[in-house]
Amino acid sequence: MARILLVEDERAIADTVVYALREEGHAATHCLTAGDALRAADADAFDLAILDVGLPDLGGFALCAKLREGRDLPVIFLTARQEEADRIRGFELGADDYVPKPFSPRELVARVRAVLRRAGGDARAGQAAGFEHDADGLRIRYRGRLLELTRYEYGLLAALLARPGAVLSRAQLMDRVWGDALETGDRTIDTHVKTVRAKLHAIAPDTDPIRTHRGLGYSIDAD
Ligand code: CA
Numbered sequence: 175m176a177r178i179l180l181v182e183d184e185r186a187i188a189d190t191v192v193y194a195l196r197e198e199g200h201a202a203t204h205c206l207t208a209g210d211a212l213r214a215a216d217a218d219a220f221d222l223a224i225l226d227v228g229l230p231d232l233g234g235f236a237l238c239a240k241l242r243e244g245r246d247l248p249v250i251f252l253t254a255r256q257e258e259a260d261r262i263r264g265f266e267l268g269a270d271d272y273v274p275k276p277f278s279p280r281e282l283v284a285r286v287r288a289v290l291r292r293a294g295g296d297a298r299a300g301q302a303a304g305f306e307h308d309a310d311g312l313r314i315r316y317r318g319r320l321l322e323l324t325r326y327e328y329g330l331l332a333a334l335l336a337r338p339g340a341v342l343s344r345a346q347l348m349d350r351v352w353g354d355a356l357e358t359g360d361r362t363i364d365t366h367v368k369t370v371r372a373k374l375h376a377i378a379p380d381t382d383p384i385r386t387h388r389g390l391g392y393s394i395d396a397d
Pocket residue numbers: 182183184226227228229
């Protein structure tokens with residue numbers, strides 16, 4: 175059982191999420207605005223926050239920064255926005271996960287479970303097998319060496335590092351990293367995986383931490 179703060183200004187969405195979280199055995203507190211959420215977070219300790227990006231008073235990203243002042247709080251963003259820049263911004267802020275609307279409550283609950291499992295261990299997000307992810311600086315080190323990554327390579331690797339050991343489908347990666355970018359094609363992800371692998375290989379020729387799951391997608395090795 176976890177204490178979860180949900181900040182979502184659309185009541186219908188919030189109701190289904192709260193219902194699904196409670197079915198899973200969690201205690202869910204719902205706030206309609208960022209202001210209410212900040213007051214709730216001052217009054218209670220939460221294990222995880224689910225934040226809508228588009229809130230009426232303060233955006234979800236700004237709220238995330240405020241909620242994390244002095245707190246180690248895992249965050250999942252919900253967003254209706256399709257801009258790739260927002261997804262990157264989410265990862266910049268160290269989002270533990272990013273769920274685009276519309277989503278199924280079941281899918282969100284599964285993401286919550288995965289984030290809580292990771293947060294419960296001593297390794298926080300980004301601690302997969304030799305990686306150090308500096309989400310604030312948009313930098314990823316591998317075996318102590320800074321990786322020179324393009325924007326999409328960074329997004330791809332950050333998405334995989336956010337869930338070590340989890341298989342992410344091409345559709346999930348496309349959705350999280352590329353959003354509605356027009357220039358993407360079937361080979362976009364495979365091509366970027368290939369260039370990221372080459373950069374990792376240049377640092378450590380003996381390893382290949384990104385795994386291909388035929389017909390399913392990609393994962394990165396957990397420690
Ligand atoms: Ca909203």
